[in-house]
Amino acid sequence: MATTTGIELKKSNIVAQKESKTLKGMLASADIKKRFDDILGKKSAGFISSVISVASNNKLLAKADPATIIGAAAQAATLDLPINQNLGFAYIIPYGDKAQFQLGYKGYIQLAQRSGQYKDFGAKTVYEGEIEYENRLLDKFKFGERTSDKVIGYFAYFTLINGFEKYLFVSIEDMQKHAKKYSKNYKGGTDTWGLTDFNTMAEKTVLKRLLSKFGPLSIETTAAALAIQNDGGVIRMDKDGNFDAEFDGETIDADFNEFDTSNTPTAVEDGTLIDAETGEVLTDEQ
Known part of the structure; x- marks a missing residue:
């Protein structure tokens, strides 16, 4: 044995x-x-x-x-x-x-939706002519019509059911700095992945930044x-x-x-x- x-x-x-x-x-x-x-x-x-x-x-x-x-x-x-x-x-x-x-x-989007407090939220690529500051310190904006195909930045917003609104604008220059610092793939400019891909990633970033800093989220425990x-x-x-x-x-x-x-x-x-x-x-x- x-x-x-x-x-x-x-x-x-x-x-x-x-x-x-x-x-x-x-x-x-x-x-x-x-x-x-x-x-x-x-x-x-x-x-x-x-x-x-x-x-x-x-x-x-x-x-x-x-x-x-x-x-x-x-x-x-x-x-x-x-x-x-x-x-x-x-x-x-x-x-x-x-x-x-x-x-x-x-x-962040999922947690925002679960909270049941949002009427609307989103992010957009901003072109020349579409936006300018009315009061930068208070994040107040004037909105206009697009005058060219030049991208100047990225804009995120949300509106709560109770009427509260919040906006965030990040210039394309600041977004490029962010990409250089925090991306393994990004080497500079907006042509590394193609402008469309850069804009998509930038929209994600500005919306995440807005929701994480100012948005109510569903945190039950x-x-x-x-x-x-x-x-x-x-x-x-x-x-x-x-x-x-x-x-x-x-x-x-x-x-x-x-x-x-x-x-x-x-x-x-x-x-x-x-x-x-x-x-x-x-x-x-x-």
Whole structure:
């Protein structure tokens, strides 16, 4: 009869300890699974699989501290937002050997819509002649007719059901500075991706900036409020499911970078297919 030797048992324990410190091993721990179960309920298993998928499909994230990947994912889970990088709701961004949580512009839109307080909101590319300041200090504007095809900036606005309005204008020069600072792809001007792509990304940025600074958002719990507060930070989740946040540097603006927008299901290590839009596990019947 074959017996397990002390050396074999020791090797097995070492392997188990190493696996417990990996992303997959940590996500398999009872405490962390329970934390996600408490947040997401029945959607927990699919969301955890999507975390593994996101990390395994990004070489830099694969090298990041698993505790920070899980912490970032948990912030998105608290807000009930998918973390598929292609969708723009929430991102897990590699930053050195750590991962950062970043709320995308679609995430801000989703939280704004959930609040039920908006009559209208949006963002537009502004052409010469269409806008000028009436009072810059009070953000009061005069609106006119377009006089040329020259882009001068980007404009975001919202109107609440109670009548409150807020506007934000960012000049094209300031938006170019933002792109140079926070985009991996951007090299200068507006021709790098084509003017249309630059304008689209700039509209996302100005709307996100307006909603994040001035807009009422649906934050139903203390945990959700903390997730908003932790936007752009490194959040670790320990083995007991507790959070620790830090802000130790700048990162890219995920909304101002190009991602593959394909919604093709992705597979995690065990071959399980994950719906790119919802993070749910797909069965053969689906």
